[in-house]
Amino acid sequence: MDDLLAARLQMAISLGFHIVFACIGIAMPFFMAFAEYKWLRTGDEQYKKLAKTWSKGVAIFFATGAVSGTVLSFELGLLWPTFMEHAGPIFGMPFSWEGTAFFLEAIALGLFLYGWNRLNKWVHFASGIAVGLSGVASGIFVVAANAWMNSPSGFDWVNGQAINIDPVAAMFNDAWFSQALHMTIAAFEATAFAVAGLHAFLLLRNPQFDIHLKALKIALTIGAISAILQPLSGDIAAKDIAVRxxxxxxxxxxxxxxxxxxxxxxxxxxxxxxxxVDYAIEIPGLLSFLAFGDLDAEVKGLKEFPKEEWPPVLVVHIAFQIMVGAGSVMALIGLLFLLFYWKWPQQITTKWFLKILVGATPLGFIAVEAGWTVTEVGRQPWIIYGIMKTKDAVSNMPGLEIPMLTMTSVYLLLTVVLVWLMQRQISNLHYELSSKSEESKVM
Incomplete structure (x- = not known):
C-alpha cells in the first residue's frame, strides 16, 4: 500500500466514524429538549424520563465526538503538512469558531445534565436548546472549511503561494451555504431515523412500555420533515455543483x-x-433540468475534461445513487408516517410498520456516508480544487499504513465501548420502568 492511499484511507476511516458522532451531536440535543418541553406542557413524567435518558446518550456521543474530532484535526497536520502550510492561514477561521461553539456546547450540556431541580424549569429547557444550537453552529463551521476545499476563495495564488488572504471571504465561500444546509438537514434526518428505528425495535420487544412510542413519534416527526426537505436542499446543492x-x-x-x-x-x-453506462434507466432531460432549471440546458460531460483529472467515476456514481436511493426511501416512510399520524394513528404501532422502521434504522447514516464519499472522492485528484493536488500535499514520512491500521483499531474499539454504554443505558431504563410497574401493581 503506497503512502498516498494509506493517508487517504486513514482520513476516510476517521471521518467515516466521526461523522456519525457529529450528526448525533448536532440533532440529538433538540430531541431531548423537545421531550422536556412536552413534559413541561403536559406534566407527563414519561417525557421527563425520556429527556433524561436521551441526555445521557448525548453526553456519551459528545465525548466520543470530541475525541474523534481532535484526532481528525491532528491528522490534517500530520498527514497533509503541505496542504496545512498553505491552507491553514486561509481557512483557519471556521475551525477557531468551531472551537468556540464546542466550548459553549460543553457548558450548556453541563447545565442540562446537572441542572435538574437546581435551575428554573424553563431555564433548564433553554440550556438544552443552547446545546443543540451550539452543535449546529459547530457543524456549520466545519462544513464551511470543507466547502472552501471545494470552492477555494479569499486569496490570490501566485507562484505557488497564497497572498492577499481574506479569511472571512474564505469562510463564506460560494459552496458553504449549500453544503452546510444539506449536511445539517442530513444530520437531523439520519439521527431521527436511527432513533425511531431503535425505539421501534424496543417497542416490538416491550409493547408495555409506552415511553418508546412517545420517543418514536418525536423522532419520526423530525425525521419525516427532514426527509421531505432534504431533496430541496439537494437541488440547491446540485445546481451549485453544476456551476462550480x-x-x-x-x-x-x-x-x-x-x-x-x-x-x-x-x-x-x-x-x-x-x-x-450499463444497466441504467435514463429519464430524458431531467439532468439538464435539475442542474440548470431548463430541460434543454447543456450539461458538460466527462470527455470535456482531461482524463487525468477525472475522479474515480464508479465510486462517485454508486455513492451518489446510494445517497439518493436511501433518501427517497426515507422520504416515502416519512410521508407514510405523517399520513398515519394525521388520519390513522393506530397504524403507527402495527408490527409491519414498526418492522419497516427497524429496517430503515441505518438508512440515514448510509446516505450521509455516501454523500460525503461523493463530496470528497468527487473532488479528486484535488485537495484544494483547481489549486493543489492531493498527491502533492501528502506527508513524505514512510510507513503511513501503520498509523492507518492503528487508528482503525482504535475506532473499532471505541465503537464497541459506545455500543456497550448505550446498551447499558437502555437496560437501566427498562429496569426503572419495570420496577415502577411492579410498584404500581402492588399499590
Missing part, C-alpha cells in the same frame, strides 16, 4: 458526452474504458 464543479456532476451521473436535454440516470454501472 461540472466535472464532479458529470462523475456523479456518469455523464460522458456533453449534451443538451441531458438525461438523468437511475442506477447503472459506469464502464469508463468504453465511456458508457
Amino acid at each position: 464543479q461540472p466535472l464532479k456532476l458529470a462523475a456523479m451521473e456518469s455523464h460522458f458526452e456533453t449534451s443538451k436535454n441531458a438525461g438523468l440516470l437511475i442506477g447503472g454501472l459506469p464502464n469508463v474504458e468504453e465511456e458508457k
Whole structure:
C-alpha cells in the first residue's frame, strides 16, 4: 500500500466514524429538549424520563465526538503538512469558531445534565436548546472549511503561494451555504431515523412500555420533515455543483458526452474504458433540468475534461445513487408516517410498520456516508480544487499504513465501548420502568 492511499484511507476511516458522532451531536440535543418541553406542557413524567435518558446518550456521543474530532484535526497536520502550510492561514477561521461553539456546547450540556431541580424549569429547557444550537453552529463551521476545499476563495495564488488572504471571504465561500444546509438537514434526518428505528425495535420487544412510542413519534416527526426537505436542499446543492464543479456532476451521473436535454440516470454501472453506462434507466432531460432549471440546458460531460483529472467515476456514481436511493426511501416512510399520524394513528404501532422502521434504522447514516464519499472522492485528484493536488500535499514520512491500521483499531474499539454504554443505558431504563410497574401493581 503506497503512502498516498494509506493517508487517504486513514482520513476516510476517521471521518467515516466521526461523522456519525457529529450528526448525533448536532440533532440529538433538540430531541431531548423537545421531550422536556412536552413534559413541561403536559406534566407527563414519561417525557421527563425520556429527556433524561436521551441526555445521557448525548453526553456519551459528545465525548466520543470530541475525541474523534481532535484526532481528525491532528491528522490534517500530520498527514497533509503541505496542504496545512498553505491552507491553514486561509481557512483557519471556521475551525477557531468551531472551537468556540464546542466550548459553549460543553457548558450548556453541563447545565442540562446537572441542572435538574437546581435551575428554573424553563431555564433548564433553554440550556438544552443552547446545546443543540451550539452543535449546529459547530457543524456549520466545519462544513464551511470543507466547502472552501471545494470552492477555494479569499486569496490570490501566485507562484505557488497564497497572498492577499481574506479569511472571512474564505469562510463564506460560494459552496458553504449549500453544503452546510444539506449536511445539517442530513444530520437531523439520519439521527431521527436511527432513533425511531431503535425505539421501534424496543417497542416490538416491550409493547408495555409506552415511553418508546412517545420517543418514536418525536423522532419520526423530525425525521419525516427532514426527509421531505432534504431533496430541496439537494437541488440547491446540485445546481451549485453544476456551476462550480461540472466535472464532479458529470462523475456523479456518469455523464460522458456533453449534451443538451441531458438525461438523468437511475442506477447503472459506469464502464469508463468504453465511456458508457450499463444497466441504467435514463429519464430524458431531467439532468439538464435539475442542474440548470431548463430541460434543454447543456450539461458538460466527462470527455470535456482531461482524463487525468477525472475522479474515480464508479465510486462517485454508486455513492451518489446510494445517497439518493436511501433518501427517497426515507422520504416515502416519512410521508407514510405523517399520513398515519394525521388520519390513522393506530397504524403507527402495527408490527409491519414498526418492522419497516427497524429496517430503515441505518438508512440515514448510509446516505450521509455516501454523500460525503461523493463530496470528497468527487473532488479528486484535488485537495484544494483547481489549486493543489492531493498527491502533492501528502506527508513524505514512510510507513503511513501503520498509523492507518492503528487508528482503525482504535475506532473499532471505541465503537464497541459506545455500543456497550448505550446498551447499558437502555437496560437501566427498562429496569426503572419495570420496577415502577411492579410498584404500581402492588399499590
